[in-house]
Amino acid sequence: MTTQAEMQIAPSAHAHVERKWWHYFTFCEDHKVIGLQYLVTAFFFYAIGGALATAIRTELATPASDFVSPNTYNSLLTLHGTIMIFLWIIPAGAGLANYLIPLMVGARDMAFPKMNAMAFWMVPPAGLMLVLSFFLESPQAGWTSYPPLSLMTGKVGEGIWIFSLLISGTSSILGAINFLVTILKMRVPTMTIHKMPLFCWSMLATAGLILVGTPVLAGALILLAFDLLAGTSFFNPMGGGDPIVYQHMFWFYSHPAVYIMVLPLFGAISEILPVHARKPIFGYKAIAYSSLVISFLGLIVWAHHMFTSGTPAWLRMFFMITTMIIAVPTGIKVFGWLATIWGGKISYNSAMLFAMGFIAVFVIGGITGVMLAAVPFDIHVHDTYFVVAHLHYVLFGGSVFGIYAAIYHWFPKITGRMVNETLGQIHFVLTFIGMNLTFMPMHELGLMGMNRRIAFYDARFTSLNQLATVGSYILAVSTVPFLINAVWSWMKGAKATDNPWNALTLEWQTSSPPAIENFEVLPVLTTGPYDYGEHQSEEGKLPPGASPALSGSSSGS
Amino acid sequence: MQGTVDPNKAALNYHNEEVAAPPHEEHPDLRLFGLLVFLGAESMIFLGLFVAYLTFRAVYPSWPPEGTPERELALPAINTVILITSSFIIHNADTAIKKNDVKGLRIWFSITAIMGAVFLMGQLYEYSKLEFGLTTNLYASTFYVLTGFHGLHVFLGVCLILAVLWRAQKAGHYSDQEHFGVEAAELYWHFVDVVWIVLFILLYIL
Numbered sequence: 001m002t003t004q005a006e007m008q009i010a011p012s013a014h015a016h017v018e019r020k021w022w023h024y025f026t027f028c029e030d031h032k033v034i035g036l037q038y039l040v041t042a043f044f045f046y047a048i049g050g051a052l053a054t055a056i057r058t059e060l061a062t063p064a065s066d067f068v069s070p071n072t073y074n075s076l077l078t079l080h081g082t083i084m085i086f087l088w089i090i091p092a093g094a095g096l097a098n099y100l101i102p103l104m105v106g107a108r109d110m111a112f113p114k115m116n117a118m119a120f121w122m123v124p125p126a127g128l129m130l131v132l133s134f135f136l137e138s139p140q141a142g143w144t145s146y147p148p149l150s151l152m153t154g155k156v157g158e159g160i161w162i163f164s165l166l167i168s169g170t171s172s173i174l175g176a177i178n179f180l181v182t183i184l185k186m187r188v189p190t191m192t193i194h195k196m197p198l199f200c201w202s203m204l205a206t207a208g209l210i211l212v213g214t215p216v217l218a219g220a221l222i223l224l225a226f227d228l229l230a231g232t233s234f235f236n237p238m239g240g241g242d243p244i245v246y247q248h249m250f251w252f253y254s255h256p257a258v259y260i261m262v263l264p265l266f267g268a269i270s271e272i273l274p275v276h277a278r279k280p281i282f283g284y285k286a287i288a289y290s291s292l293v294i295s296f297l298g299l300i301v302w303a304h305h306m307f308t309s310g311t312p313a314w315l316r317m318f319f320m321i322t323t324m325i326i327a328v329p330t331g332i333k334v335f336g337w338l339a340t341i342w343g344g345k346i347s348y349n350s351a352m353l354f355a356m357g358f359i360a361v362f363v364i365g366g367i368t369g370v371m372l373a374a375v376p377f378d379i380h381v382h383d384t385y386f387v388v389a390h391l392h393y394v395l396f397g398g399s400v401f402g403i404y405a406a407i408y409h410w411f412p413k414i415t416g417r418m419v420n421e422t423l424g425q426i427h428f429v430l431t432f433i434g435m436n437l438t439f440m441p442m443h444e445l446g447l448m449g450m451n452r453r454i455a456f457y458d459a460r461f462t463s464l465n466q467l468a469t470v471g472s473y474i475l476a477v478s479t480v481p482f483l484i485n486a487v488w489s490w491m492k493g494a495k496a497t498d499n500p501w502n503a504l505t506l507e508w509q510t511s512s513p514p515a516i517e518n519f520e521v522l523p524v525l526t527t528g529p530y531d532y533g534e535h536q537s538e539e540g541k542l543p544p545g546a547s548p549a550l551s552g553s554s555s556g557s
Numbered sequence: 558m559q560g561t562v563d564p565n566k567a568a569l570n571y572h573n574e575e576v577a578a579p580p581h582e583e584h585p586d587l588r589l590f591g592l593l594v595f596l597g598a599e600s601m602i603f604l605g606l607f608v609a610y611l612t613f614r615a616v617y618p619s620w621p622p623e624g625t626p627e628r629e630l631a632l633p634a635i636n637t638v639i640l641i642t643s644s645f646i647i648h649n650a651d652t653a654i655k656k657n658d659v660k661g662l663r664i665w666f667s668i669t670a671i672m673g674a675v676f677l678m679g680q681l682y683e684y685s686k687l688e689f690g691l692t693t694n695l696y697a698s699t700f701y702v703l704t705g706f707h708g709l710h711v712f713l714g715v716c717l718i719l720a721v722l723w724r725a726q727k728a729g730h731y732s733d734q735e736h737f738g739v740e741a742a743e744l745y746w747h748f749v750d751v752v753w754i755v756l757f758i759l760l761y762i763l
Contacts, residue, residue, distance in 0.1 A: 181594060186584055
């Protein structure tokens with residue numbers, strides 16, 4: 001089999017040095033250690049955020065506010081949103097990027113390893129601070145923290161929230177500098193930009209968004225902190241300030257943040273589908289450049305969150321149009337993925353199931369996104385459960401499914417052991433059912449007019465809410481087979497070969513787990529990253545429908 | 558790069574380097590590029606704050622609000638001249654170190670650090686003379702937060718320059734070949750300078 005790289009294996013001493021377990025608790029500059037630190041830390045916070053979500057759904061199982069007090073409910077809601085976004089999905093994406101980018105581009109490490117470690121070590125304090133605030137005085141103003149509400153719900157909690165976000169934002173920026181510089185400057189000499197794996201393209205787009213968006217959020221948070229702690233009135237209408245300015249600054253980051261959360265997984269899906277369908281990716285350049293288009297358009301759509309904030313009609317029109325246009329590059333990706341698996345030799349393993357589940361549920365979230373972009377419809381369902389349903393289809397159905405797919409796909413590389421497929425499939429089935437059962441009824445609830453973020457509701461919404469609550473319990477249970485699988489396979493799973501999936505990208509051309517500096521000898525590309533079925537004699541002929549001209553492989557090889 | 562690199566040759570190359578210089582080949586120095594990316598991100602904080610300022614200004618009925626005490630223009634104008642001049646001064650250090658002239662580097666960096674300190678002191682003197690405080694009104698708040706946030710960056714820039722001066726005590730720490738620290742401090746100083754020019758126009762001229 002021809003691989004993307006033909007390597008000259010020269011035995012040498014440092015290939016056999018292994019990481020000890022305690023390395024993972026230290027300030028280690030190895031990108032693979034940092035990647036795992038990110039992933040495990042993120043999953044830890046995911047468990048906390050998930051427990052909060054389960055508590056929220058338990059409260060909402062009955063119309064009255066009986067499980068927790070309304071104030072506690074507000075805290076649960078605020079912490080759930082903040083933790084899931086800033087401490088689960090964004091760090092998990094950073095973890096995958098840290099682990100994979102240097103391996104994929106054939107580098108020995110990130111461009112700035114020390115800064116990389118610094119970026120990671122900002123996450124645990126930021127997260128713990130936020131979690132501990134629950135026992136002190138927790139923030140209650142929602143993850144958006146709109147003033148003047150956020151200025152009235154308690155200084156300590158809100159102050160902790162701001163400080164925690166400033167730290168995790170700084171971490172995010174430092175990480176993004178590393179991704180950007182590594183991808184642009186540290187590829188092996190034979191890897192031209194159009195031979196780069198699509199995950200790197202999507203991380204390039206993500207890093208750009210982080211670097212442009214996050215500092216503006218930091219600016220907003222600094223001003224909010226002054227309002228809260230020093231008594232200024234930037235955003236406080238009582239002192240002549242303008243809360244709308246906060247909304248603009250907040251969403252200038254926080255809308256791109258949804259792309260920061262989903263683009264890395266778009267990239268992961270683009271890696272996973274061709275490998276397990278044994279076909280070249282359909283439309284390499286289209287998928288690659290659509291990431292950049294998404295990140296550019298993502299920067300000019302933010303005010304669609306503010307259609308009911310007194311935004312003038314002409315401005316609403318502009319943001320409605322740009323928002324709808326985003327469906328085009330996203331659609332290009334989805335059609336590229338579908339064409340990739342079309343007629344492929346698909347292995348229905350856990351990674352592939354989650355990847356295909358990703359497409360299915362993400363498309364639903366995408367369609368409701370286009371619905372919400374329409375100003376009249378948005379005004380109607382603003383602040384209802386329809387929005388909650390939409391965002392969870394995108395963030396749970398998109399990002400979380402993508403993260404699971406990525407974990408199953410790269411697990412053999414990271415640990416050197418295979419996962420248990422049966423447990424993985426049970427995990428997928430439970431997650432897929434639980435996810436749809438939890439969030440599908442929320443569309444209906446939103447259209448019926450149930451407001452979000454409130455601890456109690458009208459009795460006529462009860463049955464659908466109970467359905468969602470049952471779904472959330474299934475979701476909670478679904479992580480059990482995953483955890484058992486991950487821990488057990490890591491310890492005792494079957495040994496994985498260096499390239500168990502017969503994949504072509506560079507991370508599979510080194511040992512599993514990779515040696516400390518990744519490659520014995522820097523690899524040289526001999527094929528494109530997705531040339532499945534083209535040069536692999538045992539795989540048969542080019543499958544019908546595959547277009548080598550678009551796969552990015554025909555050039556230069 | 559495509560088509561110009563013979564894969565076999567490249568492999569041979571890497572192989573040779575591997576043998577010649579264990580353990581591994583070094584990648585080119587990317588620190589300056591990294592710093593540029595970082596400054597790009599930092600300028601977004603300022604851009605965000607500037608746009609917020611302009612919005613407040615546009616939305617407010619009158620700007621500065623009625624009854625706000627007058628501000629003096631002479632002192633900030635002198636400060637501006639000092640900061641802009643220092644950007645030219647610090648560049649001489651770069652020229653000096655490229656000729657391996659460490660003494661020149663020390664002199665020019667010291668002058669820049671002093672000018673930076675004078676700027677900061679001028680800023681503090683201006684604060685002490687002003688007749689409005691941080692929370693007087695929205696106008697006052699934006700003024701203090703914007704100039705204060707920039708002042709923090711000037712302070713950081715002075716610290717960077719002093720750090721380079723500290724390291725330059727050791728002979729051979731900086732040379733015509735190896736002087737990233739010098740370039741980084743200079744680049745940061747130019748950044749701080751450019752931000753001030755925009756800030757000065759926004760706060761004092763407009």
